[in-house]
Each structure stands twice: as C-alpha cells, then as structure tokens.
Amino acid sequence: MSGYDIKRVLKSLAWLIGDPSFGSLYPALHALLRDGLATVEVRPRQDKPPRKVYSITDAGREALQEWINQPTSNASLKAFVMRLNLADSLSPAGLVAHLKQRRAQVAAHRATLEQADRTLNEGDDLGQRLALNYGLALANAELAWLDRKLDGLSQQPRPAKHVPGSRTI
Amino acid sequence: MSGYDIKRVLKSLAWLIGDPSFGSLYPALHALLRDGLATVEVRPRQDKPPRKVYSITDAGREALQEWINQPTSNASLKAFVMRLNLADSLSPAGLVAHLKQRRAQVAAHRATLEQADRTLNEGDDLGQRLALNYGLALANAELAWLDRKLDGLSQQPRPAKHVPGSRTI
DNA sequence: ATGTGCATGTAACTGGTTACATGATTCG
DNA sequence: CGAATCATGTAACCAGTTACATGCACAT
Secondary structure (H helix, E strand, C coil): CCHHHHHHHHHHCHHHHCCCCHHHHHHHHHHHHHCCCEEEEEEEECCEEEEEEEEECHHHHHHHHHHHHCCCCCCCHHHHHHHHHCHHHCCHHHHHHHHHHHHHHHHHHHHHHHHHHHHCCCCCCHHHHHHHHHHHHHHHHHHHHHHHHHHHHHHCCCCCCCCCCCCCC | CCHHHHHHHHHHCHHHHCCCCHHHHHHHHHHHHHCCCEEEEEEEECCEEEEEEEEECHHHHHHHHHHHHCCCCCCCHHHHHHHHHCHHHCCHHHHHHHHHHHHHHHHHHHHHHHHHHHHCCCCCCHHHHHHHHHHHHHHHHHHHHHHHHHHHHHHCCCCCCCCCCCCCC
C-alpha cells in the first residue's frame, strides 16, 4: 500500500486506534525502508502523480511476527486491535492464543472495575460511578464477543471453503 | 486530592483512559497552581510524610466547565470517559446533552464501520474483517448502554432520595 | 534486611501533532 | 474557478514516558 492508503485504512478504524498524522506516518515508513523491513516501488500512472507503493520484506515479516507474539502486559485496546488487524500473519493457533490472552486481560480488568464499584459507596461521586458502570458494560460486551469468536474458531479451526451467503467471521 | 490519590483513581480506569505517569501528573498539577486553577494545602501527618492536597478554585471550576461544554468533534473514548467522570460538575441537562452528543458520534462511527464492512469483499483480509467486526460489537454495546442511561435520566431527571437497595445509576 | 507501597519530584529523551510547503486532479 | 481530495513530504514544537533521585512506613 501507499502511505495515503494506509492512512485511509487506519482512519476507518480511528475510533478504536486513532488516526496518525502524515507527519508521523511518512517518517515511520522511511524508517522501515532504512531498516530494511519494507521496500518501495514507485508506480507512475497515466494523468496522475506517481504513487509510492510499500511492500513488507521477509525481515519485516519476521519483525512483525515478533511484535505480534510478544505478550501485551498492558491491556491496551489500541494494541489489541492492531494485532487483530494483522491476524493474517498469525497462525490460526496464534490467533486463538491472542484472543485468549486478551480475554484474560479484560476479565482481570473487569474484576478491578467491580472491585472499585463495590468500594465506591452509594452517596459517592455520580460521575465516577457512571464511568465505572460504562467500563463494566464495555468489558462485558467485549468478553461476550471474545467468547463468541473463540467458540467459532474452536469449532471450525479452518473453514475449508467459503459457502455462499454464510458470512461467518 | 493529592497527586498520588489522583493517580490511583486514574489507574482504576486505566483500561479506558490510560494511566498517566508521575512525570506528567506532577508538572500538570504545578501548572494548575501557576495558572490559579487550583490551590495546595500541605497537610502534615503523624509519623507520615506530609501530603499535598490540591483543591480546585473558582477559576478552575470555570475552566473545567468550559472544557466539558466544548463539543468533542473527535469521538475519543478517553475524552468521553473523562467527561463522564466529571459529570457532577455538569447540570443534569448538561449530562444528558453530553450523552446525546456521544450517542450521535458513536452512531456515526458505527455507520462508517458498516460502510467499510460492506466494501470489504468476502475473500479479503481476515484481520481487517475481525477488527471491523470487533468495532461494530463494541459500538453496538455502547449505543445500548447510552440508550439505557438516557432512558433512565429522562424518566427520573433527579432521583430525590436514595431508595435502599435500588442501585440505579 | 529487603522489598513493597506511600509520596513527591526533575531531566533527558522520544514520539507525535501542528503547521508549513508543494502540486496534480476531480467535482460542483 | 475555487474547493475538496489525492499524494507526499519537512521542521518546530509539545506532551508524554522513562529513568533518575529521595525518603519514610510497614510487613515478611
């Protein structure tokens, strides 16, 4: 993809992972080139300015794999979605491990929220209770989603062929 | 509260809003003092190091109100939770407005996710589809939560007295 | 005694944003 | 014909983290 393309994809997930500026994206791409993790190919087009199409190298794939596999101690939503987005590069087993890891983290997080909710006595700060309640709702929704996906993945580890109209995912 | 107290509260919501380091928290507190938005009171304690208890000033309250009221163009989860956490400082009507604003933003966001989901054809990138699906699930959960809260707030704008065992929020 | 939690701070570094700069194309 | 979108980049600035520095209290 080109830098612009990457920006567009990231933008579509802006709610989850934010939307990096070109001022950080292009330098990052240049750094990848410098480190041999990616290559560029300048594609001239009719009546259009040429685009710079970046491709990942073997070294890049290796580094990516390493990044994906390193355990995320912090339960950062952003990092999780980024990894999810790159799930292709994971083996099916790796994906399951990733989801399970996330599940454990969210469950732990929910426990701390519930703990905080319990210690916060009735009369207290409405705002804090609202925020806590919100967090719990989101955590529960995420756990439900993770369980659904994990269930689906364990039942049919690799959907051999696409059945028209099934829309699994 | 003291800087340490603030850190603890923020930490309990780390999943939602992250957990700022002391290296940013203390300087921020000093800046508030400098700008007259807060005051400190040093409270010496028996057998313990003194704590610096910060209090908001009228000017600070004003600035906070301004911050809360300014429309959040970016649907940042972090900013939303922060505002939620400070809902006390809002009038009940302000809180409702805030929730409604958020509802509109999340709905818009869900629409863009659905759009992206539709354009992403079947065979495409599993990772991207997973991330999109995840985003949709979270968005739907949040919308449901917002609707529930908005419903509750419109029915009893201000619960006059606490009824034991009700646990509304 | 040693480590963990309380409690406060500073300085170097880093990663990111904002603003700037350029230029072609497409749409109303 | 001007505005928006495509498309790429650089430089100044800023907000935050990491690492460092200090010291007391409490539990194992």
